[in-house]
Amino acid sequence: MNSPILLQPDETFILNVGPQHPATHGVLRVKMEMNGEYIVNAETVIGYIHRMHEKMGELKTYPQFLMNLSRMDYLGALGYSHGHVLLVEKASGIVVPERAEYIRAIMVELNRVASHLFWFGAFVMDLGGFSPLMYALQDREHILDMLESVTGSRLTYCYFRFGGLCNDVDDNFIKAARQFIPRMRKSMKKYHKLVTGNIIFRKRLEGIAPLSKEMCRKYGASSAVARGSGINFDVRKNEPYSVYPEFDFDVPVYHECDSLARYMVRMDEIEQSLRIVEQGLDKLPGGPIMPDKKPKLIKPPVGDYYQAVETARGSFGIRLVSDGGKNPYRLKLRSPTYSNMHLFDEACQGMMIMDALAFMGSLDLVIPEIDR
Amino acid sequence: MICEKIQLTLSSLFPESAPLPPEPESAGDEKDKKAKSPLPPRQDGLMEREYLVHGYHLDAQVSPAQLVTAVTMLDEAEFFIESITGVDWIKDNQLEVVYDFSRYDFDLCRVVIRTRIDRKSPVVPTITNIYPGANWHERETHDFFGIKFAGHPHLIPLLLPEDADFHPLLKDFKA
Numbered sequence: 001m002n003s004p005i006l007l008q009p010d011e012t013f014i015l016n017v018g019p020q021h022p023a024t025h026g027v028l029r030v031k032m033e034m035n036g037e038y039i040v041n042a043e044t045v046i047g048y049i050h051r052m053h054e055k056m057g058e059l060k061t062y063p064q065f066l067m068n069l070s071r072m073d074y075l076g077a078l079g080y081s082h083g084h085v086l087l088v089e090k091a092s093g094i095v096v097p098e099r100a101e102y103i104r105a106i107m108v109e110l111n112r113v114a115s116h117l118f119w120f121g122a123f124v125m126d127l128g129g130f131s132p133l134m135y136a137l138q139d140r141e142h143i144l145d146m147l148e149s150v151t152g153s154r155l156t157y158c159y160f161r162f163g164g165l166c167n168d169v170d171d172n173f174i175k176a177a178r179q180f181i182p183r184m185r186k187s188m189k190k191y192h193k194l195v196t197g198n199i200i201f202r203k204r205l206e207g208i209a210p211l212s213k214e215m216c217r218k219y220g221a222s223s224a225v226a227r228g229s230g231i232n233f234d235v236r237k238n239e240p241y242s243v244y245p246e247f248d249f250d251v252p253v254y255h256e257c258d259s260l261a262r263y264m265v266r267m268d269e270i271e272q273s274l275r276i277v278e279q280g281l282d283k284l285p286g287g288p289i290m291p292d293k294k295p296k297l298i299k300p301p302v303g304d305y306y307q308a309v310e311t312a313r314g315s316f317g318i319r320l321v322s323d324g325g326k327n328p329y330r331l332k333l334r335s336p337t338y339s340n341m342h343l344f345d346e347a348c349q350g351m352m353i354m355d356a357l358a359f360m361g362s363l364d365l366v367i368p369e370i371d372r
Numbered sequence: 373m374i375c376e377k378i379q380l381t382l383s384s385l386f387p388e389s390a391p392l393p394p395e396p397e398s399a400g401d402e403k404d405k406k407a408k409s410p411l412p413p414r415q416d417g418l419m420e421r422e423y424l425v426h427g428y429h430l431d432a433q434v435s436p437a438q439l440v441t442a443v444t445m446l447d448e449a450e451f452f453i454e455s456i457t458g459v460d461w462i463k464d465n466q467l468e469v470v471y472d473f474s475r476y477d478f479d480l481c482r483v484v485i486r487t488r489i490d491r492k493s494p495v496v497p498t499i500t501n502i503y504p505g506a507n508w509h510e511r512e513t514h515d516f517f518g519i520k521f522a523g524h525p526h527l528i529p530l531l532l533p534e535d536a537d538f539h540p541l542l543k544d545f546k547a
Binding site: 050058231232315372 | 452470
């Protein structure tokens with residue numbers, strides 16, 4: 001017979017979650033010091049899929065780097081490309097035709113819905129419910145088909161160009177997008193009925209993992225993590241860019257600060273994105289999708305430039321230091337989940353491990369985006 | 373509003389000098405100058421920047437000794453930390469650490485704090501005791517540039533392998 005393992009009352013043990021663990025949604029590792037089922041200390045270890053995008057940014061010319069951005073966040077790639085093209089256009093003074101900017105906004109919002117849908121399915125799966133993922137993927141498939149018909153890819157888009165787009169939308173896309181909006185609204189009702197009201201689901205999230213406003217500020221959290229903690233902050237509203245001021249949409253803010261609040265924010269955001277797509281399709285102006293006058297070689301003047309955009313995962317910032325050459329002198333990518341994940345170590349102290357995993361799911365992590 | 377307030381607060385760090393004149397911006401001039409004689413490294417001081425061009429409002433270059441004071445001022449004004457990064461100015465034989473701050477507010481104000489240090493002994497004080505969220509950013513900057521953050525609680529490689537002894541974003545880095 002094995003002798004039973006007895007722990008002293010204050011004795012702790014180390015639990016390694018990841019780097020290959022389904023709850024971490026990628027190669028992320030958390031070293032947890034446990035006292036029974038309670039976390040005493042946690043240390044997040046990242047960098048397992050670090051690819052040094054910032055060095056590639058320095059070694060490649062501006063157009064060559066376009067495709068790198070979509071390899072950061074594979075679920076909401078277009079938002080990152082948007083930040084990049086806006087920055088380079090701002091720095092080199094390229095004027096984007098209105099039609100192109102509208103199409104960009106429509107595409108980014110559709111991509112945001114797709115990203116949120118995948119997060120919704122995976123999050124509920126973390127909590128033990130499998131079928132919502134299948135429903136969510138079914139809806140997401142429609143978006144991916146639409147995006148594929150225009151951009152040519154389903155995940156790692158390279159659709160935006162400096163000055164505009166590589167391909168215009170056609171009637172089929174507009175028809176499909178118009179059909180998709182009511183379908184998605186109907187699905188949202190289904191999701192709320194299926195998941196949001198579920199008592200097990202609520203008990204796993206309500207009041208769990210409260211994040212204070214102060215903590216969000218000290219770590220620079222954004223997206224649903226900040227908005228679930230009562231911070232009314234969305235780059236699209238606070239620091240308007242592109243054609244977002246033209247759209248009428250709300251920023252959902254919840255004050256409960258718990259995991260459920262973060263869930264509610266993202267669910268409400270899907271509806272707001274649908275509103276933007278709807279208005280974008282109504283207002284879509286005609287005209288070219290690339291400017292008439294565009295420099296042959298992209299060479300932004302000497303200087304230091306910054307651009308922030310609201311991606312599906314939060315405030316993505318990109319800094320360009322140009323020395324006037326055809327390569328950036330320095331390109332810094334500030335990824336939102338990096339800051340959102342960082343507060344996990346402090347926030348999960350004293351939490352039960354199952355709550356911490358639910359909390360991790362509510363942060364909406366995409367690991368390649370943290371590691372870059 | 374906030375920008376004016378924080379500008380006033382930050383300007384107390386630079387008592388002796390008037391605000392710096394804006395840098396020459398036109399691309400043509402820069403190119404000629406670069407070809408003939410390189411620009412001297414930037415001096416410490418506070419600058420207002422054109423938001424529509426640069427994407428931020430205030431740009432303060434401080435000495436490493438003033439860094440903690442400057443960051444404390446931003447903390448008191450409820451700024452959140454956006455990111456920390458470095459730039460290798462190899463021609464000036466200097467490294468620059470760049471701190472980005474912004475606010476959860478509709479009164480938009482983006483502030484950039486920079487500090488320049490010697491390339492041979494790159495040490496700046498840590499700000500993790502003010503912003504715990506600076507921890508990873510500082511570790512990442514240490515990974516990429518070899519800049520040491522004095523007082524950092526856990527300055528080990530974050531994104532690079534745990535035995536990494538190279539700093540890939542230095543301009544003289546050879547793979």
